[in-house]
Amino acid sequence: MSGLLLVFLVVLIFVVLYQVSRSSEIVAQIQGEEAFDKKRNKILGYSMLVLFAAFMIGIVWCHQYMMPLMGPEAASDHGQQYDFMFEVTLWVTGSVFLLTQFLLFWFSFKYKRVGNKTPHFFAHSTKLELIWTSIPAIAMAVLVAIGLKAWFTMTDKAPKGAMQIEIIGKQFNWISRYPGPDMELGKKYYTNINEKDNILGLDWKDKATKDDIIIPNGELRFVKGKPVELIIGSRDVIHDVGLSHFRMKMDAVPGISSRLWFTPLFTTEEMKSKTGNPNFVYELSCDQMCGKGHYSMRAIIIVETQAEHDAWLAKQQSYYVQNHPDEFPAPAAEPVKTDSTKK
Amino acid sequence: MSNEATLHTHDVHAHDHGHEHGHDEHEHHEQHFFSKYIFSMDHKIISRQFLITGIFWAIVGGLMSVFFRLQLGFPEQTFKVLSAFLGDWAKNGKMDPEMYYGLTTIHGTVLVFFVLTGGLSGTFSNFLIPLQIGARDMASPFLNMLSFWFFAVAGVVMFGSLFITTGPASGGWTTYPPLSALKEASMGSGLGMDLWLISMALFVVSSLLGGINYIVTILNMRTKGMTMTRLPLTIWAFLFTAVLGVLSFPVLLSAAVLLLFDRHAGTSFYLSEIFMAGKALPNVGGSPILYQHLFWFLGHPEVYIIMLPAMGMASEILSTHSRKPIFGYLAMVLSIMGITVLAFLVWAHHMFVTGMSPFLGGVFVLLTLLIAIPSAVKVFNWLTTIWKGNIRFTVPMLFALGFVSLFISGGLTGLFLGNSALDIHLHDTYFVIAHFHIVMGISAFFGMFAGIYHWYPKMYGRFMNNTLGYIHFFVTFIGSYVIFWPMHYEGVAGMPRRYYDFSAWESFKQFGELNQMISIAAIIVFFAQLLFVFNYFVSIWKGKKVTDPNPWQANSLEWTTPIKPGHGNWDGPIPEVHRWAYDYKDNGEGGDFIPQHIPLKDGEESH
Numbered sequence: 001m002s003g004l005l006l007v008f009l010v011v012l013i014f015v016v017l018y019q020v021s022r023s024s025e026i027v028a029q030i031q032g033e034e035a036f037d038k039k040r041n042k043i044l045g046y047s048m049l050v051l052f053a054a055f056m057i058g059i060v061w062c063h064q065y066m067m068p069l070m071g072p073e074a075a076s077d078h079g080q081q082y083d084f085m086f087e088v089t090l091w092v093t094g095s096v097f098l099l100t101q102f103l104l105f106w107f108s109f110k111y112k113r114v115g116n117k118t119p120h121f122f123a124h125s126t127k128l129e130l131i132w133t134s135i136p137a138i139a140m141a142v143l144v145a146i147g148l149k150a151w152f153t154m155t156d157k158a159p160k161g162a163m164q165i166e167i168i169g170k171q172f173n174w175i176s177r178y179p180g181p182d183m184e185l186g187k188k189y190y191t192n193i194n195e196k197d198n199i200l201g202l203d204w205k206d207k208a209t210k211d212d213i214i215i216p217n218g219e220l221r222f223v224k225g226k227p228v229e230l231i232i233g234s235r236d237v238i239h240d241v242g243l244s245h246f247r248m249k250m251d252a253v254p255g256i257s258s259r260l261w262f263t264p265l266f267t268t269e270e271m272k273s274k275t276g277n278p279n280f281v282y283e284l285s286c287d288q289m290c291g292k293g294h295y296s297m298r299a300i301i302i303v304e305t306q307a308e309h310d311a312w313l314a315k316q317q318s319y320y321v322q323n324h325p326d327e328f329p330a331p332a333a334e335p336v337k338t339d340s341t342k343k
Numbered sequence: 344m345s346n347e348a349t350l351h352t353h354d355v356h357a358h359d360h361g362h363e364h365g366h367d368e369h370e371h372h373e374q375h376f377f378s379k380y381i382f383s384m385d386h387k388i389i390s391r392q393f394l395i396t397g398i399f400w401a402i403v404g405g406l407m408s409v410f411f412r413l414q415l416g417f418p419e420q421t422f423k424v425l426s427a428f429l430g431d432w433a434k435n436g437k438m439d440p441e442m443y444y445g446l447t448t449i450h451g452t453v454l455v456f457f458v459l460t461g462g463l464s465g466t467f468s469n470f471l472i473p474l475q476i477g478a479r480d481m482a483s484p485f486l487n488m489l490s491f492w493f494f495a496v497a498g499v500v501m502f503g504s505l506f507i508t509t510g511p512a513s514g515g516w517t518t519y520p521p522l523s524a525l526k527e528a529s530m531g532s533g534l535g536m537d538l539w540l541i542s543m544a545l546f547v548v549s550s551l552l553g554g555i556n557y558i559v560t561i562l563n564m565r566t567k568g569m570t571m572t573r574l575p576l577t578i579w580a581f582l583f584t585a586v587l588g589v590l591s592f593p594v595l596l597s598a599a600v601l602l603l604f605d606r607h608a609g610t611s612f613y614l615s616e617i618f619m620a621g622k623a624l625p626n627v628g629g630s631p632i633l634y635q636h637l638f639w640f641l642g643h644p645e646v647y648i649i650m651l652p653a654m655g656m657a658s659e660i661l662s663t664h665s666r667k668p669i670f671g672y673l674a675m676v677l678s679i680m681g682i683t684v685l686a687f688l689v690w691a692h693h694m695f696v697t698g699m700s701p702f703l704g705g706v707f708v709l710l711t712l713l714i715a716i717p718s719a720v721k722v723f724n725w726l727t728t729i730w731k732g733n734i735r736f737t738v739p740m741l742f743a744l745g746f747v748s749l750f751i752s753g754g755l756t757g758l759f760l761g762n763s764a765l766d767i768h769l770h771d772t773y774f775v776i777a778h779f780h781i782v783m784g785i786s787a788f789f790g791m792f793a794g795i796y797h798w799y800p801k802m803y804g805r806f807m808n809n810t811l812g813y814i815h816f817f818v819t820f821i822g823s824y825v826i827f828w829p830m831h832y833e834g835v836a837g838m839p840r841r842y843y844d845f846s847a848w849e850s851f852k853q854f855g856e857l858n859q860m861i862s863i864a865a866i867i868v869f870f871a872q873l874l875f876v877f878n879y880f881v882s883i884w885k886g887k888k889v890t891d892p893n894p895w896q897a898n899s900l901e902w903t904t905p906i907k908p909g910h911g912n913w914d915g916p917i918p919e920v921h922r923w924a925y926d927y928k929d930n931g932e933g934g935d936f937i938p939q940h941i942p943l944k945d946g947e948e949s950h
Contacts, residue, residue, distance in 0.1 A: 244837020255615030258698030
């Protein structure tokens with residue numbers, strides 16, 4: 001019932017508006033169309049100036065409101081490159097934006113019709129057109145050059161000694177896998193998957209799988225200053241590893257393994273003091289539409305020092321051991337070797 | 344030709360152009376209501392059919408965005424209106440995530456395809472091509488009619504998919520497999536997805552029938568003297584829009600057919616190594632990336648299918664209402680061609696982060712940023728067109744100016760996304776939403792509104808109400824920036840798109856208040872569009888009557904027809920063309936324009 005009333009109200013407002021605005025047509029007829037149009041055109045001409053001023057003030061105001069809400073600086077080396085490029089691109093596009101928007105509104109105001117005048121027949125100028133073809137071309141060349149330089153660094157092979165971690169998406173959570181003491185991620189195949197004791201489908205015939213550590217909630221632990229390479233995959237549909245603080249992202253595609261590497265620059269603790277937010281946490285978000293739980297596909301990333309990382313690793317049990325307790329008399333006898341840096 | 348024969352009856356009765364006459368006056372043979380308004384072969388009726396269908400879909404798609412904006416702005420609250428419209432999908436006023444994704448998917452699909460392709464290019468290509476090139480109708484009026492009816496049926500199928508138990512397709516308007524291929528992956532990937540694919544296939548047929556017709560008509564049926572270089576820029580834009588459509592829509596069809604095979608015939612074009620619903624699927628060897636290549640091979644040209652008509656109409660309107668010739672006609676034509684060619688060479692910039700070869704990504708960066716050049720040329724030419732003009736702030740002119748402003752704002756952010764090293768962070772964030780909504784959503788809508796207000800007098804013999812038009816402009820222009828400008832910041836902060844709720848995210852929840860504000864602005868803008876729709880329909884019967892056959896004092900040929908042209912457009916012979924469409928100059932008698940059909944004066948140089 002209230003819905004009907006609302007519809008009725010909206011229609012009523014429209015009808016009133018329409019009737020009121022028809023009266024302007026009547027006023028026009030009384031004043032004479034020509035004079036009325038002239039007056040209106042002048043008002044609208046000035047309104048272009050007002051609109052431009054409001055536009056610019058709005059932008060400044062929006063900027064002031066938004067900046068305190070924005071995250072901290074990029075937390076990875078590639079991210080810092082991104083931040084630099086973003087700034088350059090912003091300066092280029094920002095100046096073009098201001099110039100062209102200003103001209104658009106200024107011309108609209110300046111050249112509003114005030115009466116009949118002989119039109120300025122200006123249909124062509126090779127010189128002008130060459131200028132504004134070549135200037136954007138040069139600007140583009142610069143942006144492409146710095147862009148590709150950064151792009152090829154980011155997508156180059158990961159440096160030797162980079163930590164390898166596998167991150168696998170599934171509806172609707174992440175699973176991470178660490179190589180264990182042998183520094184090697186063992187083979188896996190999707191037909192081996194079962195939810196009970198082999199969530200990634202590791203191939204137990206491959207010895208390298210035996211010491212692999214699986215974290216079912218996808219928690220990622222990086223070491224500050226140490227390059228990390230993510231081996232990305234998916235169990236079902238396409239997901240995307242979105243690392244907004246590191247300014248990186250890569251799709252997780254079933255049947256294909258994609259990679260991404262970077263060097264984290266700040267530990268989680270450092271970020272807490274940097275942002276002044278005691279709850280700060282690096283988050284991994286799924287950035288590719290993957291179904292109804294897409295928005296909840298979150299994993300935590302912890303960046304820590306080497307010592308903290310080693311201590312954490314020491315406490316982990318390999319996935320094989322966890323799931324085959326009978327082969328390893330309790331308590332888990334063989335502590336996983338931890339010092340992965342010295343190999 | 345049979346076309347000429349059926350139309351011949353009109354030629355016999357020459358009428359005086361200067362006087363107004365009711366539209367039925369010269370319909371000497373009785374036409375049944377059905378053949379005149381429903382199964383019409385008159386391009387003018389068909390164009391209005393496209394437009395009104397487009398308006399219907401715009402309201403549906405717009406309303407969907409209001410609903411999901413309610414969820415995004417007020418994730419904690421419940422709304423009765425949601426249960427009223429969505430029924431069990433919004434029990435107790437709280438929207439189900441499946442339906443949230445269904446709404447975003449259908450919102451995107453119908454606005455991109457049904458409104459900004461069917462409703463925009465379908466309307467204006469149909470309406471303006473014969474009128475502006477001087478033809479009595481399309482090359483094949485029958486195929487033209489079929490084109491509309493395929494469009495209508497596509498719409499019925501899509502609309503039907505909203506009412507089935509498993510809900511409409513919900514994998515995003517790009518419907519990437521495997522999500523869209525496996526019914527276990529989401530509810531929307533059930534019957535809803537099949538209907539989506541069928542609807543798209545029908546739409547492709549409609550678009551091809553229309554497109555081929557437009558190309559043939561423009562190339563073959565121009566009146567005497569209408570050389571290609573005398574064509575108004577609208578026609579150039581429609582020509583290349585049709586070329587883009589004819590070359591790229593079949594690829595979408597192939598993508599859809601392969602997807603149907605994967606869904607129902609057990610093939611593995613897009614599927615490989617998937618573990619779903621507790622079991623490993625047998626499909627091995629396919630690639631989900633293949634679908635993305637096929638989809639974006641249409642998907643990217645599609646954005647120019649949307650933009651080019653808006654650009655063409657804005658060029659025409661800026662020139663007419665500034666009382667100045669369009670600046671750099673040839674450069675404008677060349678830039679349309681340049682955009683058309685490049686449109687086919689940039690599709691993979693949507694796929695930088697799929698894991699495809701970085702080298703290939705690099706090539707696509709280069710090609711993508713090249714598009715900035717023709718786009719920049721167009722912007723500077725528009726600015727020079729209004730420079731030193733004599734600008735009349737009619738409603739269509741305001742929308743055309745708004746179009747330029749939005750095109751600049753949205754176009755420039757493309758330079759961020761087209762550069763892969765920036766896209767690696769910005770991809771699939773709100774930055775993308777802001778970018779494409781401004782540049783191909785709102786700005787194309789502004790081109791369309793400009794076109795509707797400008798050619799409404801030709802369509803209905805009446806004007807739309809001015810004051811409501813001005814309200815519509817200011818609310819929409821300001822509102823669009825209020826909605827989409829702050830989204831750039833959200834995107835820079837990494838806020839992902841297609842999220843149902845952000846409140847659990849430490850990195851994104853600080854934008855809650857902002858999301859509320861955006862939602863409120865979106866609702867206001869939606870009602871401003873309803874005001875436009877109201878104005879549109881009421882003005883058909885109540886609008887101020889057009890008394891001058893050339894109310895805007897424009898040069899192009901459509902204004903030489905009677906105020907309400909019948910089927911066949913001109914009562915007498917089709918006028919001959921002697922000059923280009925932009926002779927806004929002193930006509931020697933105190934006027935500031937010389938229409939295309941006026942012969943050159945002695946000693947006058949043609950452009």
